[in-house]
Amino acid sequence: MRSTNGLVLAAALSLALTGCGGGTDAGGGGAAPLTLPGVDEYLNAPCPEVGTKPATDKEFTYWSMWTADEPQGKVLGKAIKCFTEKTGVKVNVQWLGRKLLTQNVAPALNTDTVPDLFDQDISQVKAAIVAPGGTQPVDDVLDYKIGEGDKTVRDVLPKSSYDIPQNKDANGKIFEIPYELLGNAWWYDKAKIKDFKAPATMADLFALFDKAKSDGMAAVSQDGDINFYNAYFFTQIAVRYLGAGGLEKAALDKSGAAWTSDPGLLKSAELVEKLAKGGYFIDGWDAAKFPQIQQRWADGDAAYLFVGSWGPSETREYLSKQGGDKGIEYASFQFPQPEGATHKVVEQLPIGFAVTAKAKHPEAAKAFIAYMLNKDILSGIPAVADNLTPRADLPVPDSLKDVKAALEAPGVEHAIFMDALDGLAAGKWVDNVFYPLNNDLLKGKITAKQFIDGLAAKQAEFWKSTNS
Amino acid sequence: MTVTAPRVPKPTVPPRVAPRRPRPAPGSRGLSPLRLLGMAFVWLFTAFNILVLYWLLTATFKTPIEIFTKPFALPYQWFERGDPFRNIIYAWSNAGFGRAFLVTVVLVAVSSVAIVLVSAPAAYALTRLGVRGSNGLTNFIAIGMGIPFQTVVIPLFIGMAKLNLTNSLFGMFLVYVALSIPFTVFLLTGFFRSLPDELEEAASIDGASPLRTFFSIMLPLARGGLITALILNAIGLWNETLLALVFLNENANFTLARALFSFYGAASYQSEYGGLIAGVAIVVLPMLVLYVLLARRIITGLTLGAGK
């Protein structure tokens, strides 16, 4: 579960710089701009109409995962201002930051002072709040109007962003309506990698890496101190063999036998082993202190970097703080389809609003959710916060175009980051079973076979002793 | 037996100058290998500490590149750009350390004073009122020192939340005061125990009421101990992170240590090493100044408490 938190935090914080007017020394005039145009334009634009207005509620409380002066905070601030202006409903907002679920919302659920509305990525909300029964369904919001004529929420959101198992509570009801979407990808600098051709097979991918090595660069930068960054390689490949939700199912197998029964898992592990033992990772990645290693990618020490859609803004900010004059022409590609894998999968992570079960003003809160999806409000997410939204009809920042394209490619299966493994058993499954073995695999300390056998054995042991 | 002539005429010698440094005793001059090794180690260790301090101070004024490529050089890039305090300003305003600083100063000052105000009478009562079972009660309170905060934080949080005292500086204040009591009472019982009986007896013969004796005689006598307790608690609370992390959720209420903890994440995503180190410096330096001014008292106070 840790992972998603980090992703969101990463994305948001990294963007803070661009939103807040960039680095103090905006000398970094590279290929990519260091500040986003259109921030002021967005913030000063007139408020759109509210589609579905609350009938009775005159106020509601919103606890936010953002802080007031980061870009997303500014976008939400504008939404709140406009909502109050158009409906007269007062919004009591608390800007609490990313850890709000376990540090604020969950504890508050023990009392009667609860927020009506809060936000976070679906994995975390599900683990921390939905599991103990803290939310109410928001299916009805799908039919709320968003203030663009008769358009409803259902009309503008792709099903893949909300109608997924990971966004359902115990009764199969949806608990969250997304307004931001994270993706992940292999990043590279177009200016540095000449004659780049997107890899179609895993062999192509390794060829790219080998070429980088022969060019005198390290192939892959990887901040090895972050467990879930290390997990991406295996989960990305494996999920293409098993399909979305396949890994989660394997992990839930009490006997652990699921790991050995599907040959795709071993094949995935073998590919990771090849990556690990091929000497592709940059020296020192296994003694990393985030974000040192991704900075080395930005510095050009390595050719490729696999992280989420926050990668460009974080590294852009780093470069601007270094006072350098060379920016990066961001481009990205997805993992190629491994041999024999049948599922074309792309990973995503929706961030959205949820309503508490004990909410006193759910009606107003739900009206606000729908209003947030209004084009003129939601466009702040790409324009101000340099991030993706689930809506397909909004402009996309240049650096994220490849990711957006991958997410919306026809016929793809959408999986949650890490196939939501990080939320299993309150987060204990990854900590105790997966991360230790996966780290060893990635460091080349164990073979693919040992990894799979280890998972099977450890998992059996784990489920035997775990109560929840 | 001869008599030494007391008046041997001494040759006139130019006025002798006392040596700047008298010779050490011959035994101590023998440098055994162990001693030599020990000395070298002590100086190395000390030098390392000084280096660390130097690094922290200079890095506060450096750009990230300088921090990593020229760790020993004096800062110059920000100075060249005419913005020498850039890191501190960043931490102070952008990362909210300014507000946190104020909050921390007030919270720590008020809490430390309150801790001493509550603990001093208790320590006095336990040591000097001659009530039976005092020793047992002192131990009963001292045991509290052994309870790690982590173990009480959950019920405490739930309880405080029910009273609407979470995410409130007043609630934080209550928690700080209460959880510091065992150590402070333990420390102060040591001080009160070491005071002479005579003054109190004299005061009672003079007809001073017990309450008056406490306020006008015992408290002033124990002033050294009270100040030590004040300072030690101030340092402890200034640096306290875990409770602040759990009890304070609103930026406006953040203490410095709490703000630093949060800022750490943000700073790493934003590659804000300069601001981060400035933040560390903002947390460390006030205590360093306090320490330099009061080192002696802190150290004597500690030893008095520990010696008992």
Place this chain on the structure above:
Amino acid sequence: MTAALGAHKAGRRRLFLPFFLPAVSLYVLFLLVPTVATVVLGFTSWAGAGDTPRFTGLANFGELLASDSFRFSFLNTLLYIVVGGVGTFLLAFLFTMVLRDMRGGKTVRAILFFPNIVAPVALGMFFGIVLIFRPNRQGLVNFVLESFGIDAVKFLAPENVTWVVTGCLIWASAGFYITILMAAVDRIPPYLYEDADIAGASPWQKFRNITLPLTWDVIGVAGVLWTIGAIKIFELVFVLAGPGTYSPPIQSWTLGVYVFDRSFGTAGSPEYGMACAAAVVMIALVSVLVVMLRRMMRRDSVQF
């Protein structure tokens, strides 16, 4: 006269409750009652997010025992207490041997004490930056190593980080214990050392025959202080062994990290019941260690 004094005594006794009650009630209310509550909650399954604690007997403890993360937490905590303690005290002893009659000893002591006034969070961050391994742009320590022609070390690699934390812990704590022990050493009459000088005792013999036996009581107290301090280790590990924002790999966890992770620090579901169970283990561990230490250190008191 005696009557007056007697009345006075009674008057003083009346002072006891008003003086003692405020402190003790805060203490009981905020520390003892929550401790008892923690013990009770340790036997329940409770997420702590609006659900109700459910009594599950020893189930939590069974899970703790079987869980790798808890095993690492427990062993690491023990390691920090024992190895860190031994290291800190050995260092402190070495320093007392040397510092006792060293010129500038007071200044050195003040400098050595300095890390103790630094917030552990700040220490962790500081070491995180100082220990960075990055060819061509090393952290301070590797920079120094390389300038002496020594290969840079991957300090922050998971297999090293526990030892790095131990080292940092010793570095940061030594000053405190040196201060306490030196104060005890300063109370030893100097003529005992002079007599040993005449006997021709080496520094080690002086330490063994004078310093150690005559500071034994203080060492005992310091040992207890160390134990109750080291059992809480949390911030330093959390910040130094991991990225600082999420929990570090379980190999480096301590009981303090475990409790935090299971309650307020997790990005998954909170499990207050498990956290409380781990907290109960912490209390048990500290009690056992302190009792053991006291028994080990027991000896006739020495007056001089």
Place this chain on the structure above:
Amino acid sequence: MATVTYDSTTRYYAGNPQPAVDNLDLEVADGEFLVLVGPSGCGKSTTLRMLAGLEGVDGGAIRIGSRDVTNLPPKDRDIAMVFQNYALYPHMTVAENIGFHLKISKMAKSEREERIKEAAELLDLTPYLDRKPAKLSGGQRQRVAMGRAIVRRPQVFCMDEPLSNLDAKLRVQTRTQIASLQRRLGVTTIYVTHDQVEAMTMGDRVAVLKDGVLQQCDTPVGLFGRPANLFVAGFIGSPAMNLIPSTVIGESATVGGRPIPLTRAQRAELTSDKVVVGVRPEGWTIVAEGIDATVDVVEELGSDQYLYCSATTPQIDPTDSPDAPHAITVRTPGMSPWRPGEKLALAPHPGAVHLFDAVTGERLPD
């Protein structure tokens, strides 16, 4: 055994331009018991500690026998020291304390035990060998400290006020014990004390120090009978010598109207016409006409009686302020019928006059 020689030995302390011990020349014969005495801060302890090797020597040298020990560490000097506070190790038993030095010098256990036994018998400590110092009386502790010195069989004993922590009665007792023990063992001993009675009763010779300068070193009789200067005159003897300033007119000085003649040699030594006439309390005779005095206090000791009188004649006190109250001390036989308020006239006994140069303070030749 060995002699001890101080050869122009000088010692400074940091931050003080005045030497603590100034150019000390002193020779102690083999087997001699030499007492260093003087007011506190006079440098007597420093002198002793330099010999023990606990203090550095900033000038000159110290020799034991023919060995120059100036730069030797204490353990190589073959000395033993008895400290004022005994320096007993509180955690060791009496036997361990006595044997500590032997253990450090790696002496075989059997021999060590033999020596401990021997010393304990000598000092009547055998029943206490297993006790810790805290369970011993002051006198016993003192003897343990002695025992620890004895077992080393050193060439020199250094004793730093070893009796000052004992009560008066025990001190008298132990004083003689130490003196006789020293004679029996024949070990050269340097003994520091501030108590002149100890000095006079124990020492073969006594060295008087003041401000780091040796004033006089002589036998007790010599010190008492021919004090070399005003300081020694006032310091040795209790109650102190009466020191009366006077002016030489012609061939004599005058005290209370009575002429005190000076010899030619004495006059030759004078640096001015001012002299100080010293008369010990027992040196007065009560006469019909002399210094008129009024008895203020009568101190009855039984065997003797001291009269503290006020007189018009000024007195000086060399150990203290130059012009002490005009009091004259007179010894009379015990149980004499003097009462406070009575008047009397005093004259010095002819053979009991000590003459000093008032300017230099030095004794005038006899």
